[in-house]
Amino acid sequence: MHDDLALFAEEPPMAIDIAVPALEMRGIGKRFPGVLALEAVDLTLAPGKVHALMGENGAGKSTLIKILAGVYQSDAGTMRIHGRDVAIKSPRDSLRQGIKVVFQEIALIDEFSVAENIFLEGHPTDRFGTIDWRKIRTDCADLFERIGFAIDPAARTGSLPVSQQQMVEIARALAHQASIVVMDEPTSSLTPKEVKLLFTIIRRLTALGIAVLYVSHKLDEVFEIADTVTVLRDGRHISTRPIGEHTDDSLIQDMIGRRIVDLFPRQRGPAASRVALSVEGLSTRKLHDVSFEARAGEVVGFFGLMGAGRTELAKAIVGYDPIRAGTIMVDGQWMTPHNTAVGVGLGIGLLSEDRKVEGLMGELPVYQNASLASLGRFAAHGFVDAGKERQAVQTYVERFRIKTPSLFQKVKNLSGGNQQKVLLSRWLMLGLKVIVVDEPTRGIDVGAKSEIFGLIDELAGAGLAVVMMTSEMPELLGLSDRVVVLCEGRVTASMSREEATQEKILNAAIGSQGRASHEFRV
Amino acid sequence: MSFASDRLEGAPSVWRRLIARQEVAVLVCLLALLVFFSVSAENFLSTRNITNVLGQASLALIAGIGCAVVFISGEVDISIGSLLATVAVPLIVVMNDTNSLFLGISAALVVGLAVGMINGFLCAYVGLNSLIVTLGMMFVLRGGVYLYTGQRAIADEAGLDSFIALSDGRLFDVLPYSAVIAIVLLAAFAYVLRYRPFGRQVYAVGGNSEVARLAGYDVRRIKFACFVISSLLATCSGIILAARVGSAQHIAGLNFEFQVVAATVLGGVSLSGGIGSLGGMALGVLILQFLSNGLRSLDLPTEWQLVITGLIIIAAVSLDEVKRRRAHGD
Amino acid sequence: MTEILRTGASGRTSLASLTGSGQGVLGILLVVLCLGISAAAPQFYSEANIIAILRQCALVLIVASGMTMLVIAAEVDLSVGASLAFVGCISMAVLNATGSLTLGVLAALAFASGVGLVNAIVVTLFRVNSLIGTIGTMMLLQGGVYLFTREAVQNHHQLASFTALGAGYAGPVPIPLILAVAIFAVCAVTLRFTTIGRYLYAVGANERAVRLSGIRSARLKLVAFVVTGLCVGVAGLILASLMNAGQPTAGRGFELTVIAAVILGGTSLSGGSGSLIGTLLGVLVLKVIDNGIIILGWNQDLQMVVPGVVIILATYFDLLRSRHHAR
C-alpha cells in the first residue's frame, strides 16, 4: 500500500548506471563583490554513496551547494549529471536534473500546512489538474508514519519548533524522485535520536542508488555516515579521500589548516569579582525562570540546540523583547525591561545573530553603520560633527583591520567578517559594560573567525562582561569562562570552563523533557 | 496511526485556528452590522434591498478578486480604478460600431489584457516597484481616457438587450446578473487558489519568494500572471459598470482602487503577501457595501459616511495587527 | 590613515558621482525640458511665468520636504491632501473669529501637527501599515471638513498680512517661495547634518537595528509625521491666502502629486535612502511639465499622462543605475 513514494519503491526511481558518476563538477569558480568564494573546485559523487563535504564556515560549502541548487551560477567550470553535460541556470533546472537540496536555512512556507510543504515542488493532481488534497494528506501521513515522525501533517508549518521544521525539510527530499540529494548541515538543530533517524533515512536512499552529498563540519557524523570526504578551505579544494584514510586530526588539519589552539588565542587575565550583569528569574513566552550572573572581564557562554531559547534570552536581557517576570540588573542598576534606550544607557548591547535583519543598514555607508549607537557623542546641539565622527570610525577601522575601500562604502558590499567587525565597533565606540553576542561567527570565513574570537577575548580583557550565545561547541569551549546550557527555555546546567565537557553539555542541552516531547518510533 | 499533535506545543486546536482567522472576525462584524441596520433602518432587510446591495457590490467583488490575488503574490495594483474607465471605451465604441456585445467585450478584454501585461512585465520581469508602476499606470490610463474621449461620456447607442440585461436583468427575477457573475468568478478563483497548483504557487511566492524559487517555481511568471488576472478582472468590473451606467464614463472608477484595497485588507488579505483568502476579501467588500447602504438608509450625509468608513478601516487594520502580534508573540 | 577619508570625500563631490546618481538624470531631464519648452514658446522663460512656476512649486515643495523625511523613515502619509483643505478652513475660521493672524497661523499649525500626531499614533502604536492607515485618516478628514463647514469659509477681515502669505512679495520674490525655501533648507539641513536626520535614514534602513541601538524609533517616526503635518499647515495657510478663502474642496489629489515628486526625486518607498535635492528636482520637473503643457497650448489631459510616464521611466533608469553600480 502507498508504495508510490520513491523511498519505498522496490526499484530505484530511475534506471541508474552505477558505473557512471551521478555528478561531476569540474573547476567550479564563483566570485562575489570583494570575495572569491570558490576557486577551481572539483567534486564527484558516485551513485548509492554518501559523500561528505566539509569545511569551516566560509570555506565555500554553501556557495557550492547553491550553485548545485541553481541559486547561484558559477563563473567557471563544467557540470555533468549521469554522464550528460548540463547547465543549471535556475532552481527549476536543478530540480529537473533530479537534484534535491535540503537547506540549512529552512526553506518552507510558514503559512502552509506541513503536508503541503512536503509536496511544494509539485502538488499531486487528478487528471483534471485539480489538487488532490486527500492524497497530499494521506501520503504525507503515510510517509511520516513509515519513517516514524510524530508531526501533524495538518499543522501550520510556521507554528512548529525549529527542529521539527528541519525534519519536515528533510522529509521533503523523500517525496520527490531525486537521484542526487544534498543535505546542508541537516543536524544543526536535531536531537541525537533525530540524527539517528536521519541516518536511517540516508541509508535507505543510498540503497536505492541515490547519491547523497552530506555537508557538515561535525566529525563524528561524517565518520559514521560518509563513504568519501571532500574538504574545502577558503574556497579551494583541499582533499578528497575515502573516509577510512582519515583520522580526526587529519580532517581537522585539512579543514582548518592549523592546530585548533590557534583559533582561540587567550590573552586576558582572570575576571574581576564585580558583577556586571545579573539576571533573576527571567521568564518570557519562551523562557522559564532563567537566572545567571556575568562578572566584568568574564565570558559566559550559553549553549543550546535550535529553539532552546538562546536568541530569546539575548533579546530579553538587552530590553528588546518584553518579559513576563524577573529582574535584570546592569552594573548594579535595575533595568527597565522592554526598553532598549534604557538598556543602552546602562551599558548593555546586543550583537545580533541575524546581521542583515537586525544589525546592518545595508544601503548606508560603513561609517554611519559604525557610529549609529554613539552618534550623540559626535553631536553638539543636535548637529553631527562629521569630521570627528569619521575620525573616530577610522580608528576602529584600523584597530579591527576592517577591509573596506572607503568609509563611504555601502556596508552591504563588505564581507561577512568585516560586517561583523563594523557592528562590533558600533558598540565599542559607545563603550559598553555588558555585551551580548549571539552567534558571533555565523557566516564568517575562518580567518575572520579567529579575529572575532581575538576581539571577544580583548573585550573581556578590557573589563567587559561578555554573554555569548552559540551553537558551536569549539567556540563555546574555546572562549567561555563559564558555560550555561539552555533547553526548552530553562537553564539545565551551569559549569565552569574546567568542568565543561562536550558530553556533559550535550546531555544538558537535550534535556529530559526534550526526549519526551520528541518521541519517535523508529 | 496516531499523531501526537495535541501534545505538541504550538499546534493550535481546530477551534483556536478557526477563531484566529481574520475571516471569522470580519464575518462577526458583518453580522453585527446587518443586525444593527435591520433594527434601525426601515426596508433594510427586504429581499430587494439585499439583492440590490449584492448587485452594487459585484464591481468591488470582481475587481477585489484580482486585488487579493496580486496582494497574495506580494505585490500591489492600484491602476484598477482607472482601468475601469479605460476598458469601457473600447467596449462601447466597438459595440456602437458593430452592434455586437461579443466584439465589444472582446475589445475591452484585449485592452485590459494589454494593461495587465505591461504592469506585469514592468513589475515581474523588469523588477520595478509595483506601487510606483501601477501609480504611474493609473495616471496614464486616466489621462488617456480623458484625451481619447475629450472628457465626454460615450453613450451606448446600440441598446442591445444582452447588454442591458447586465445591468437590469435578474436571475429568477431575484438576483442581479452582475451579482451572479461575481459569485461565479469568486467560486472559480477560490477553486483556483485552493485546488490548482497555480493558486498554491501564488501563495508560496507571496509567502516567501526565495523558497518558492528554490521549489522550482517561475516566480516572475507567476507574478506576471497575477497582474494579468487583476487587470482582466478589473475589466469585467468595468464592463458591468458600463452596463450599469449605460455608457463609457471617463470619470468612472475614481477612488475605486482605494475602496477595493481597503475592503481587501479589511478582509484579512495581508499587504505583505502570502496571507488571506477570497472569502475574507468578499466579506470585507460586503461590510463596506452594507455599511454604505445602511448609512444611506439612515439618511446620514456623505461626510458622516466618510468618517465612519475611515474609522472602521483603521480599527479593522489595527485589530488585525494586534492579533498578528499576539500570534507571533512579539 | 587619512587616505580613506580623502578618497571617500572627493568621491562624493565629484561631478562623475553626481551624474551617476538619479539626481543627475533628473537634472538633465529638467534642463532638456526647460530648453525644449523655451524653444517652442519663449513666454516660458518670462519673469511672470517663472514666478508662476516657482509659486506652484512652493506649495508642493513645502509638503514634499516633510514627506521626504517621512518616506526616508519608510512611512508615507496619504492624508496630506485632505488635511490641506481642512487646515485652510480652520485657519480662516479662526482668523474670522479673532481677527488675529497669529492665532490663525497657530490654529493651522496646531491642527495640522495634530493630524500628524494622530497618523503617527495609528502607525506606531497600532502598528498599522501607513499606506492603509493614512487612507483611513484621509477619509476621516474628508468627512470631517464637511462636518466643519459645508461651504467655503470666506475671508471677512481681509488682513493684509494674511493675504501676503500667499500672494505677497518681498522685492521680486513671492513670499510662498521664501517660505518654501526656508522650510526646504531647514529640512535639508536636518536630514543632512543633524542626529535626527541621521536617525531617520537609519530607521528607514533598518528599524530593528535602530531599536537595538537604544534609539526610540517610534519617536523618530512621530517626529517625521508631525513635521509633515506642520508642513501641511504652512501649505494650507498659503493656499487659503491664495484662494482668499478656506476651501473644503481643495487639495484633491494633492497627496499623489507630492508623493510622485518624492519618488521621482529618487527617494525609495522602502526607506533609508533619498535626498531633498532629489525631491526639489522632482517637484520642478513635475511642475515644469504641468506649466509647459499649458504654455505650449497642448491638450491639458496630457498633464496626467506625462507625469505617469515620467514616474515609471525615472524608476526604471534608477533601477538600471543601481544595477550598473552593483556590478
Added chain:
Amino acid sequence: MTSITKLLMASVAVLIATSAQAANMPKKIGYVTNYATHEWYQNVIKGMKAHAKELGIDIEVQDANLDIAKQVSAAEDFIAKGVDVLILTPVNEEGVVPLLRRAKAAKIPVVLEGNPVKGMTTLVAICDYDTGYNAGVEAGKYAKDKLGGVAKVMNVGLPLLSATVLRSKGFMDGIHTQIASATLVHDLDGGGNPDRALEVSAAALAKNADINIIYGINDSSALGGLQAWKAAGKSQDGLLTVGTGGEGLAFINAIEKEPSYRIEAAMFPEKEGFTAIDAAVKLFNGEAVPEHIVSPTAPILGDSWKAYYDYDGTTRTIKWAAVNALKPPAKCMQTSADLKK
C-alpha cells in the same frame, strides 16, 4: 421690515398657489444629487426642503459625491424603498440612462435636474448657454465702457460637463454681439475647483499678459483665475472678472471686496430646487409638464445682488418675490444637443 413682509407674502402666495393646484401630494420624494458638498447643490437642496416642508412632503437626499456608480446605487436604494417621485441630478447625463429605464419599470416618475437625459420625461434646469450669453452681453457693454473696447478673454472652463461648456460658449457669443473683435485667448480646464483653477490660470496669465477678462464657469473657477491674477502682483484696474452661478457666499464677498469682480451670472439654486419639487408634484398627479422647465437666471451687475439676496454675514436668504418675478425664457437658445453638431 419691508423685505420680511415681502418674503412672507411671497411664500404665502406660493403656498396658496401650489396647494390649490395639487389635489394629491406625494408622500415621499427621493433626490440623488451629484455633489452635495458643493454650495450650489446645498442651496438647491435648501430650496427643495423648504418647499417640500410647505407642501408636507417628506424629502430624502442622497449624495453621489461625483461617483457615477454610487449615484446608480443610491437611486436603486430609493426605488427599492418605493419613493413616489425620484429627482436626479446626473453626475453625467449619459450615465443615468439605465436608471430612467429602471424607474420606468418600477413606475416611479423621475424629474431631472440640471442636465437633460435621453428618454427623460421632464427636466428642471437653467439655460446654461443663455446664462453665459446674457453675462457675455453685459461683459461686452462693460468692456466698451471701461476697458476701451478691448476684450481678451481667459476662460477658466470645465470640459468635463456639457453644461459648463455651453456657458463658456454662450459667454463668448454674447460678448461678440458687443465687441466683434473679442478673442478667446486661453481656454483652460480649471477642474471646477479653485486650487486647480488658480494653478492653470497662473501659467496662462504668464503666457498672455494682455488678458483683460476672466470668465469662470462657476464662482470657484472665476475666483481661482482672479487669485492667480492677484498673486502675479497685477493691479485689478483694467480687469473684468465674470463669475457664474451665485452658488453661495463667495460671489457676494467677491463683489464687495474685489474691484474687478463686476458681473455675476446668477443662477438662483434655491429657485431651481423649488421648481423641481413643483415638477415632481405635477408628475405624481399625472399632469402634463413641458420637457424642459426653465429656471430663471440673470446677470447681476455689481451691487444689484442686494435685490435678490439678504446677507447677514453668515448666511444668505433668497428674496423670493424678486426671483419669482424673473421671467425665464420658454426655450433655451442652445442646448447640449447643439454641442454635438
